[in-house]
Amino acid sequence: MSSNTSRRRWPLLLPPLLWQLTFFLLPLLFLFVISFWSVVNFRLEPDMTLKNWDFMLSRSSFWSAYSHTWALALGAAVVTTCCSFPAACSLAFTVSERTRKLALMFLVVPFFTSYLVRVYSWQAFLSDNGIVNALLGLFGLDGLPMLNSDFGSLVGYVTLALPLVTLVQTMGFAQIDRNLIEAAHNLRAGPVRTLFEVIIPLAKPSLVVGALFAFILAFGDFVAPTYLGGGAPPTLSNLIIDTTKSGQQWPRAAVVAIMMILTLVLTSLAAVRLAYGRRK
Amino acid sequence: MKEEDKNLQSPLRRRFLQGSGALAVGGALPLSLVSANSLAQAGGQPRTLTMLAWYGHAEPDIVAEFEAKHNVKVKPKYYTGGDNMLALISQSPAGTYDLILSDAEYVPQLRKAGYLERLDAKDYAFDDYFPEFQKFPGHWDGNDLYAVMVRFGFLGVAYNTDAVPESKARSFKVYWDPAYKGKVGHFDWYLPNMGEISLYAGHKAPYKLEKEQFAKLQSVMKSLRPQVAGFFDYGGTFSGLKNGQLQLVCGIGDWITGTLARSGAKVSSVVPDEGGLQWTESLSIGKGTRNADLAKAFIQYVTSAQGQVKSAKMAAYPALIPNRKGWELLGQSDPAEARRQGMVLQGHNVMDDIRSGKITFRQLPVQQSIEDWNDFWSEYKEKA
Numbered sequence: 001m002s003s004n005t006s007r008r009r010w011p012l013l014l015p016p017l018l019w020q021l022t023f024f025l026l027p028l029l030f031l032f033v034i035s036f037w038s039v040v041n042f043r044l045e046p047d048m049t050l051k052n053w054d055f056m057l058s059r060s061s062f063w064s065a066y067s068h069t070w071a072l073a074l075g076a077a078v079v080t081t082c083c084s085f086p087a088a089c090s091l092a093f094t095v096s097e098r099t100r101k102l103a104l105m106f107l108v109v110p111f112f113t114s115y116l117v118r119v120y121s122w123q124a125f126l127s128d129n130g131i132v133n134a135l136l137g138l139f140g141l142d143g144l145p146m147l148n149s150d151f152g153s154l155v156g157y158v159t160l161a162l163p164l165v166t167l168v169q170t171m172g173f174a175q176i177d178r179n180l181i182e183a184a185h186n187l188r189a190g191p192v193r194t195l196f197e198v199i200i201p202l203a204k205p206s207l208v209v210g211a212l213f214a215f216i217l218a219f220g221d222f223v224a225p226t227y228l229g230g231g232a233p234p235t236l237s238n239l240i241i242d243t244t245k246s247g248q249q250w251p252r253a254a255v256v257a258i259m260m261i262l263t264l265v266l267t268s269l270a271a272v273r274l275a276y277g278r279r280k
Numbered sequence: 281m282k283e284e285d286k287n288l289q290s291p292l293r294r295r296f297l298q299g300s301g302a303l304a305v306g307g308a309l310p311l312s313l314v315s316a317n318s319l320a321q322a323g324g325q326p327r328t329l330t331m332l333a334w335y336g337h338a339e340p341d342i343v344a345e346f347e348a349k350h351n352v353k354v355k356p357k358y359y360t361g362g363d364n365m366l367a368l369i370s371q372s373p374a375g376t377y378d379l380i381l382s383d384a385e386y387v388p389q390l391r392k393a394g395y396l397e398r399l400d401a402k403d404y405a406f407d408d409y410f411p412e413f414q415k416f417p418g419h420w421d422g423n424d425l426y427a428v429m430v431r432f433g434f435l436g437v438a439y440n441t442d443a444v445p446e447s448k449a450r451s452f453k454v455y456w457d458p459a460y461k462g463k464v465g466h467f468d469w470y471l472p473n474m475g476e477i478s479l480y481a482g483h484k485a486p487y488k489l490e491k492e493q494f495a496k497l498q499s500v501m502k503s504l505r506p507q508v509a510g511f512f513d514y515g516g517t518f519s520g521l522k523n524g525q526l527q528l529v530c531g532i533g534d535w536i537t538g539t540l541a542r543s544g545a546k547v548s549s550v551v552p553d554e555g556g557l558q559w560t561e562s563l564s565i566g567k568g569t570r571n572a573d574l575a576k577a578f579i580q581y582v583t584s585a586q587g588q589v590k591s592a593k594m595a596a597y598p599a600l601i602p603n604r605k606g607w608e609l610l611g612q613s614d615p616a617e618a619r620r621q622g623m624v625l626q627g628h629n630v631m632d633d634i635r636s637g638k639i640t641f642r643q644l645p646v647q648q649s650i651e652d653w654n655d656f657w658s659e660y661k662e663k664a
Contacts, residue, residue: 129524245361
């Protein structure tokens with residue numbers, strides 16, 4: 001490509017660059033800056049102090065919320081990936097083109113309704129007197145405590161991420177060269193061996209990226225841990241709310257937010273390396 | 281230059297004075313001398329009255345009549361807690377809010393920070409108020425008035441009437457009952473919860489705690505933690521009580537259960553034998569307002585007997601009212617609601633609870649900082 005062509009393309013790059021600068025980098029920079037500010041009489045005062053960082057990072061409640069959030073998000077990534085996998089496989093390999101398009105369209109439908117409303121509707125299923133326990137009762141089984149627990153939070157996370165992860169996986173599976181699968185069959189590889197030695201390695205980028213999406217969505221979600229998890233023990237998003245609600249400690253909330261962003265950046269880098277890294 | 285003088289000379293105020301025909305010859309006349317009606321009639325376009333308040337206070341069931349009468353549009357900015365309110369005011373220029381509805385415990389802070397206009401007690405119907413509420417603590421600075429109490433309510437034990445007998449709910453001890461393990465919820469705000477448990481711990485002044493008393497409160501609360509299902513905001517508390525997931529909730533009262541009971545939910549609230557807390561909402565006029573006349577008229581409207589009945593039955597959340605004439609009118613217009621809330625002039629009523637000493641006003645921590653209490657609340661939430 002000539003340097004003239006490169007120069008001509010610069011103006012085309014400007015809109016996305018400006019967009020990122022205005023709506024991502026500048027707010028992020030502001031977030032970082034206010035983490036050094038003080039709150040005096042419920043009012044943010046420009047300052048340059050490390051006390052917010054020191055306060056938050058020395059609290060056991062922060063690290064407890066951090067590890068809890070990490071574990072929940074990891075659980076959400078694993079569960080969502082496992083739940084999406086069979087559906088995505090079926091859509092990519094077994095159904096007709098028309099059915100696949102229809103199914104993909106239906107996967108988008110959940111995004112038409114508010115996530116909050118969907119989470120609230122789960123309460124009717126998961127509460128002690130809810131639909132799931134009523135069904136268990138029909139079979140003479142004892143009810144299970146599901147609402148206001150980590151299980152409840154996981155259900156919310158899966159509700160949030162499942163359609164997106166299924167879409168990503170389906171697209172990944174659809175890219176696999178069918179000749180390679182047929183070659184595996186011709187070489188007498190059984191379905192399980194074909195799955196683990198051909199399909200999964202080839203679909204690894206989409207599986208990892210799908211799981212990463214689930215992790216990111218769950219890591220920052222406030223709705224599910226609050227309305228299905230009962231807010232206890234708190235996740236980092238709960239902690240941000242608590243911090244701002246009492247005393248208007250936005251600088252401390254900024255510290256939590258920056259730690260969340262750093263975690264997600266590092267996790268994303270690790271995931272990309274796993275997805276696209278070369279085999280040794 | 282005094283703050284009041286600055287406000288009088290601000291460009292906005294000057295423009296307002298210049299633009300008002302009624303005041304053209306008397307720019308120095310206090311706005312309060314001009315009736316709200318005459319101003320409303322002066323222009324066809326409705327004026328705007330800004331109000332900072334909890335949700336519900338500027339909804340049609342409360343303000344429609346006032347808006348029609350004064351040709352005004354009440355424009356609310358709703359907040360979700362006293363700290364949030366203080367932050368909103370502190371980050372806004374003077375005059376942003378004509379009216380400020382706040383929880384009573386925040387009025388002294390608002391006054392000290394210079395966010396409130398001084399009021400003239402003669403403008404308001406204090407003679408119709410029960411004596412206990414005529415000089416409400418924190419609303420006065422000596423003889424200067426800064427806020428007028430509008431409504432109040434009690435915080436005690438909120439319970440599911442199908443699952444918990446009232447006899448058990450009459451003590452905070454019920455929260456520790458093994459039968460309700462995992463069925464006890466907290467309204468997610470440290471102040472009412474810690475106040476209630478402080479009462480249970482035997483502290484007559486639940487917010488004024490010595491070091492060892494505060495340690496005792498923490499210890500008692502930690503013993504409750506294994507019973508707790510979770511920590512809920514307004515929506516979560518509402519749905520938890522409605523679907524039966526929560527059978528007991530600490531930190532709330534009739535302001536939530538009363539709203540639920542209207543829709544047929546089997547819930548109620550009771551002031552336990554150890555005592556209960558009182559939340560109080562009061563109206564003030566914001567410093568630098570350009571609508572002092574209308575703001576005053578609004579407070580007069582809401583604190584009148586008719587306005588008090590509307591406030592008692594507010595759609596967002598019901599409340600008790602401090603105006604005795606309001607009680608009389610409520611008894612005539614909606615005797616069932618008057619009985620349900622205990623605002624009856626004949627027989628036992630909520631004023632008896634206050635007079636018996638069972639009720640303590642909710643307030644901010646006295647000996648410790650808000651931060652100390654809130655930090656413990658975060659720690660408490662963390663560990664079961």
